[in-house]
Each structure stands twice: as C-alpha cells, then as structure tokens.
Amino acid sequence: MNEQPKQFKWVGTRTIRPDGVDKVTGRAMYGADLTLPGMLEGKVVRSPHAHAKIISIDTSKAAAMDGVKAVVTAADMPLADPTPVASGEAMINLRDLSDNVIAREKVLYEGQTVAAVAATSADIAERAAALIEVEYEVLPHVIDVLEAMKDDAPVLHDYMFTGGIKPKPEKASNVANRVEFSLGDIEAGFAAADVVIEKNFTTEPVHQGYIEPHAVVADMGPDGKVDVFCSSQGHFMVRAFVAGLLKIDMSKIKVTAAEIGGGFGGKTTVYLEPLAVMLSRKAGRPVRMVMSRDEVFRASGPTSGAALTIKMGATKDGRITAGDATLYFQAGAWPGSPVGPAAMTAFAPYDLENVKVVGFDVVSNRQKVVAYRAPGAPISEYGVESIMDELASELGIDPLEFRAMNGAKEGTQAAYGVKFGTIGMQETIAAAQATEHYKIPLGPNQGRGVATGFWFNIGGESCAGIRINEDGSVSLTEGSPDIGGSRASMAIMAAETLGIDVNKVKPSVVDTDATGYAFVTGGSRVTFATGMAVVDASKAAIDEMRARAAMIWDVDVDGVVWEDGHAKPASTNVGDFEPMSLAELAKVANKTGGPISGHADINAKGAGPGFGTHICDVEVDPDTGFVTVLRYTAIQDVGRAIHPSYVEGQLQGGAAQGIGWALNEEYIYDADGKLENPGFLDYRVPVASDLPMIDAILVEVPNPTHPFGVRGVGEVPIIPPLAAVNNAVAAATGVRFNALPLSPPAILAGLADKE
C-alpha cells in the first residue's frame, strides 16, 4: 500500500491539456488526416445479404480499370489459427476475426467485407468496387436473440456446440456459451422474502457512435516492413492483430496512434487495418482507407441487444433476500458478447447472500459486437435497478435508502468471486441523498428515478519513460492512445512526483517501436495503470538524480532525499550542501554519468472498483409520448480526480450516452435482415437540445493501491442512466416499462395499455 500525501500541487488542478491547442485549431492529426506521397485510396465491397454462401468472386473487371492498383479477397489472407487472443476486454478467436475482416466462405451479416480495392482516387476505388461480381447462395437468416435460440433457427456455424454445458450438446446451435455465477441458496432466499418481483426486459443493440469513422493509412515496403497510422484504442492491439492475421513478425510492424476521434470500446479491434496492409503490399504504395458513416453503422460496433429475466425478493423491513437473473445476449455473427461481465456485475452493487446469474452468448446474423463502455453492465444492471425501484416502491422505502440498506461495502462478498476492499458505493448514495436535486418538487407528468452502477475497472500492462532533458524540461513517453485527456493527467502525475512545474513536462503517446507494450485504452485503466507506470518511471528518474547528487557531494546515495523538485541532504549529518534542482542536475548530467532517465514496464494490479449513483428527472408528454430529461445528476466514487474537469467530463458524457440508450437509440432491421437506419438522422444520438446540464459530483474514496488514489472512471457513468431514466418514466406515468428504448411510440403504447 502506498502512502498518499494529502496536499498536492498539481493533482486535482484543472491544467490546460497538452494536446489542447492542436485540437481547437485543427492541427491535430486524426486517422484520416495523413497523406503520404503516392498514397492510394482503398474501398470495400460489402455483403448485401444477412446470410449467404459465397459461390464465386470475379475481380477481373475491377482489376482492369484504369487507376486500380490492387484488389484483395480472402484468398490473399493466410488462414488464421483459431487461437483465442485478447481483444479489448474480451477474448477473440483469430479465425473469426479474420472472417470479420474479410469473408472466406460465408457472409454472416449484411455489410461484411468480401473484397477491397485500392486506386489512385476514392472515386475510382468506389467505381471499381462496384464492378466486383460476387455470386451468393442466399441462406435463411436470424436476427433476434430469442429466435436464434429456437430449435428450428438457421444455424450460423455448424461446428459450434454450446460451451459451459456438460455433457457437450449433440447438436450444433447458435448458443455459443453458457456462464453461471452463484452465491448462497436462492431457493432459501426467495422463501424468506415477503415480496418477490420477477420481470422480463429487453434492450436493443446500440452503437458506440464515435464521430470519427474508422480510418487507417498503411504502407508496406518491399523489405516487408509495415507502417500503420490509424485511429484505434490500442496501437499495440493493432500490431498484434495485423501480425497474427497476416503472419508478419511484430518487429516489422510499426503502428502509430493517430489522435482518436472517440471510441468508447468500439476501436478495440481491427476492421480496415489488415486490408490496408494487404492492399499496400500488393500495390507497393501507401493506402488510406476511411469508413463512411453507413459502413460504421453496418460493419463496426455495436454492443449487444439482450433479453433478460430478473427476479428479486426482499423482506418487509427492506432486506434483499435473493437475486436471480437469466441473460440472453446477442454476440453478432461470432461468439463473444459481453454476457460474462454482464452476469458478474448484475447484482454486484449489493451485499447479497443468495445470488444466481446465468448468461447465454448467442450468435445471429448481425455484425460482431465489440466493447462499449462497461461492456454488458448497463444491460444487466438496467434490469436489476428497475426491479430495485419497484421493490422499494412496494415496500414503501425511499429508493436511495433501500439501496443504502443493501449496498455493498468494504468486505462484501460479490457473487462473481471478489471480496470488496475500500469502495465508495455507500458514499455515492449519501452524496445523492444530500443533493438539492433530490429535494426539488416535481410537477404533473414529471417523475424522478435513481439507479446505481458498478464496474470492476482494470489495470494491465503499461510502460512509461521519463527523460530529463539538458535544460531541465521533461519528455514523457507512453503507449496508451489518449481518448479524453489522459496526457493531461499523465503530465500532472509526473510533475507532482518530480516536484516540477507541469508545463515543464511534455507527454507523448509514441509509436509501437518507441515504447513498451501497452494494453488497449479500455477498462477505465489508463489513468490508473499507465498513470502508475508514469509515477514509477518518475521515481526511477528521481533515484538516478539522487545518485548523481550523491556523486557530486561525494556522499552515500541513502544520504540524499528528493523533495519539491530538489536533491537535498537527508540530514545535517550528511553534510551542508545546497539543494540541487532537477534543472541543475540535468545541466551537469554529462559530467556525472550521461543522460538521465527513468522507465517503468508494469502489469498494474489493484484497480479500484467503481460505483456511481445517478438521479434523473423527466417529464413525459401524455399526448406524444415524448420524454424530456429535465434534470440529471451523476455521482461517482472516482478515487482521486487527477484532472477534475476531464473526470467530470467522463461522468457527463457517459450519462448522455446512457440517456441515448434509454430513450432513442436502436438498430432497426427489415425482414431480409438488412439494417434500416445506418445514419445519424435515423439512428438518433442525443443532440445538445435533447439534454439538460448534467451535474457531476465527484466523491473521492482513494484507491489504496494507486500512488494518488486513482480509480478508473470512464465506464461506470454509462451504467445507471438506463434504469434511472426508466424509473423516472415509471414515476411520471405510473407505468413500468420493460423494454428500451423508451421511444414515443413505446410510451404511447404503454400509456394506452394503462387505460
């Protein structure tokens, strides 16, 4: 456990982010902003069918077109090993990933890539792509998760037998896996309950909705060296996947992380990158590929839609006696939905003795789901938090008080295995109870809802380098793509540790040749884990500077301490030496042993679990069914806010995404399994006029394993809004809805049923 100083000079201040000026002046380079000499533009041919066998692909007309320099199909990609590898927060099978990058024998969703073209202009590439003739044998398809589980459903993979069931099933099915987490005895728990509520819920798939489409520039030379510049949440992930899919040594691939225009989990895998490398290899020229918004919606993201059954029981005095959940999650065309974390998080905010959660990972003819902010948790916790509200109401207990009575605290055993350490669940509820918001009187057709949320947060591999420059400024290098201001927090943590002005530190996210491995920017891990590496690297540089001062003073290194940016004698016994500043030591470094640096290559453990409590007020128009969010407050235990503005931003942005999930957003398919709303006009993310100000309240219960007490903050905020909105709508209308989104037609139908 680290000792955590109470007084900070930089931690907790609102510095100007180091990459800020670039981003307000248009100078920042995002994925599509790089142009190289001789660069070609690549375009993709996509499947028009939800499920079909590929009979033949004829690329001859496209290849013969003026300006076309390369055409690739699955025949140009080696057959991948079906070995699971880490992808963001999940494991993925390289064979499946390969099929998702470019289809080999079957297409499993509308929009799946079947071929790609590179040409001297985007226009030529697009026209050439249209000349590629693909003959298909259309197969029956299935979109819905419950339909896909039926005995007579079209089976996507004839080799897939449900895992997690003994004995192994005799028949292939669309159910990839079954997971279960349990604690205690739920039968006994329900028997002890005075009130039991059981409900079914559904949620629709929602897209991460980053504003920057996927984009890459790849350049492969005749010597086999590959340069990739792309928008991703992990350039080491891109390197690993390109190397694995194309069977190239990682050392030959250099990936540079472009500035990333949003990801939210959706950029923790590859789509275009291997194709651009394949095209560049064939053409011998750099190739840029950029998805259209239509392609983003059809072929990247989203997270699962799901069907849930949640049952909970409680005694009259408000003690929850049991929780039981069954979760059916859409994985898309290959296994790998976030049903595991959904099952683990479902009841985790509460101190329960009897819990059982069973989850099913189900494939259907949709694009493969990918991580979206706290993958799975918003869905399962939506169901549980909606039942919590109903139980509180049945029992006549205030919903926040009901959560406090049952909330997890230090020492609580969670059903998924861990015993919680220092956590701030109760503190967020207390903070919610103390808000002015919770006391504001409501008018007609208005309602208030609350919900809590839990997410694990993760650590993982991160590296950092601190170089003390000759003039006393500091170059900081690390490998975690900065998605929302993390360079600002890295600079703050380095400056705080080194004891120098934050403006003397320049943080950079450098390419895969220039720093050690970093796991993806995901799991709310960067400020925690990469921050820990930055602190360790700073401490290593400090130790080196102490040694230099010891050499100059001719004393033992133990006699030198580092305080406030200076090497000082530890006591008067050591000698009477003038303290030497970092800049003074830097200036004489060439006489004391050469350049001064510090490095840390770590696998960070001890991520602090995150809890949040949200309050939402809505007004429902009984004539139109339109829901207006009147007020919103997001409260979260953030451990320690390194840069409070960007932490607040995480709470506000996550809340807005959750509100969109609750009210507007959904994938709509036609009878042929084709997506009907692949654009921002029809897939409606919240716009500025849809939302009120979102009050962000930071509760700080420091994480004892981090030098400054950091907990991850990025994911928790998207969890509570789904139920907070649902509960507010129930309070406003007197109708308990159990399907998202709460679109006006759904609300009107619910109001009509009530009458």
Added chain:
Amino acid sequence: MAKHHVTTTINGEEAEYLCEPQETLLDVLRDEVGLTGTKEGCSSGDCGACSVMLDGRLVCSCLVLGVEAQGKTVETIEGMADGEELHPLQQKFLEEAALQCGFCTPGVLIAAKALLDTNNNPTETEVRYWLAGNLCRCTGYDKIVRAVMDTAADMRGA
C-alpha cells in the same frame, strides 16, 4: 473527367484549386487544399463536424460542392486564431475542458462563433438549439454549452 478550376478566398487569402464536379467542399478542403482541420463524420449533413462559413453563412461543407465556392469566401477552423492569439472561444474551450476526443471541436467552434457573431447574449436554450446540428458523443454537451455562454459573457464584458 475534366477538372474545374476554382478561385475562392479561404481564411482571408485568395486560393485556387482544381476539383472534380462531384467533389464536395469538404473533400476539396481536406484533399486538394490540405486543410484537414475540417472533419468528416457522416457526409450527410447530420453531424456538423465539417461546419465552415461560406460567405458568412454556417454550412456543412459536405453538403456544398467544391465548385460552388467559386468567387466566395470560406472560413475554416484553421483561420479562427489570429496568429498565436487564440479566439476567445478556443481559449475558453481549453480552460473549461469543453472537448474530450476533439473530433467534433472544429465544427462546434465554427458554429459557436457564428452564433456569437450574431447574438452576444444567448440563453442556454439558444445555445443548445444552435448547436443541435453539431454532434458530440464524448462530453454530453454540458461543458461545451457552458464554455460558449462564458465566452459570450467575457466578450460582452470586454
């Protein structure tokens, strides 16, 4: 396909480019002129990331053809700061952390400046409706709306 020769004014300087008839002003700015600060988020006028001023009017440059800029003036994010001096909106966005990934930021700034140029005292509702065509997926808009209103207050006080 024959290219068209276009003469226009971009950020106060006369500019010339050749463009194909189907190329949008967004394509031209990014690929022919090399001003990549203007972003492409959707190409259908729904996200506002490509917002620029055309003859003093706020437009989505993905909905304007490159040839339509002939004889007109175009203002992009690259022209917003005066040399090293940031526009007050740019400065306030930095101070108040009104951006996360920064991808929508150029379009938001162009749109916000267009608002403040005509209304130096907008209400929160006016700011929200004015910026309703500029999608931001990171911030939940809170800090953007505050930064615009705070800039307006500063500019009125100046």
